[in-house]
Amino acid sequence: MDADIAPTKSLTLLKILIRALHTMVLQPFLCIALFIFHGCQSEEVDQRFSHPTQTFQTYKYALENSDFDLLGECFNSSQMEGEDRHGFVERWRQKTPAEIKAHLRREIAEERIINERIGYLLFDSSTLGDERASPFFYFLRDSSGWKITSHLDSTFHQELEQAIERGEYKLPDF
Secondary structure (H helix, E strand, O other): OHHHHHHHHHHHHHHHHHHHHHHHHHHHHHHHHHHHHHHHHHHHOOHHHOOHHHHHHHHHHHHHOOOHHHHHHOEOHHHHOOOOHHHHHHHHHOOOHHHHHHHHOOOEEEEEEOOOOEEEEEEOHHHOOOOOOOOEEEEEEEOOEEEEEOOOOHHHHHHHHHHHHOOOOOOOOO
16 A cells, blocks of 8 residues: 555655746746736836826826927827828917816816727816817827827727627717
């Protein structure tokens, strides 16, 4: 009987040794690989545009500081089609302090990320100031982060239609 136990003990000890070596060698390698991957990934994402709410905060910061170049970075490139950067900046510079204040007054009531490509912010209607102002900011995520766009943006519209087809979003009943 002792002869049968010895090989079993040896086999068990061998398995434990293999697992320990596997863990000691593989685990540090995986940790290093994850650190490198995560480090590279975080460098690619500009934290100012890492989330729709963060993009909105960057937008407000740009308005508060009259940083119209930064303001332009908050918008998806389709929002400036047909307009060069200079025209975009001039259009914002011509806004009155009251118009700028109306934009800064907005407060988020709801944030909704529909999927990895599109989302929106719904603003508290009491913070809009103008009843004609849209209560939404729509967002499209590109390689540099979440950017403000329009529901009329063809890419946003297409992504929304696909999200509805996949069941990721349901249009509200009115």
